[in-house]
Amino acid sequence: MRKGNVLTEQIRLIRGKIRRFALTRFKKRYVDEQASRKQGECNHCGNCCEILFRCPFLITIEDGSSQCSIYEDRPGQCAAFPIDYRDLADVGFECTYSFGQDLLSIDLPKESGQTVPEPQIASRRLNPTRMLPVLLLNRLLNRTR
Template sequence: MLKQIRLFRGKVRRYALSRFRPTYVDAQLQARRGECNHCGNCCEILFRCPFLLTQEDGSSHCSIYENRPGSCSAFPLDDRDLADVDFDCTYTFDPEAEIIPIESPDTPETEDTSTKPATVSERPSSTKPIPLLLLQRILNKTP
């Protein structure tokens, strides 16, 4: 029961950070190393994502990978997220990177956009709301 509460808090934390603190998420992504091995463990935290498809050979992939929500594309944000998947994820975080505090809402954000590279929050393709994606999948019956 305590693990489920921790996993639920992690889901809410990831959603809130990706939705309301995109600069924090971008900074954390800069400290992240490695790449996704498409294991699907992050898609089975608390419940199985309806967009996760499992192949006959046991491998899995996301059917909306190119249009996935921000909290999905930013996973993992830190070591707490890696703990949620029992550290099976192939991502790691740079140990020399400083811990980035989450700024308070009353702190104005200043950004130097002169030579800043594009970040995840500036993706050109907008993501669709999950209910719309579910409806499209049901109507199109895409595998």
């Protein structure tokens, strides 16, 4: 893999970690909706605990399966994994969970009669009452709809 491709992949995985953290903190209803659509069981492969780096709480058992040493107190994003199909992509679709077909439907504004909003220049969107980090977080969270 070329250096640029490795960097691009790492950036994608970092965005996924941030997205999962933000969703479990600020979009709990979305996480709950996705949990009701999740199908399958965990096969204890540990792939989700090795995204970007190996979790220090992951223990490999003699039979080759993995176990979390803080399972009862694990963070929300760990308990909810995978939240949606993008998380499955982060582990190379090796996770045994899946989601229903209804998650793959895409609403296109032009077909539904809505108009696509014109992009605004950043200086028009920013104002003193909305800080840049808030705008970035909103943009990240709005991609999950």
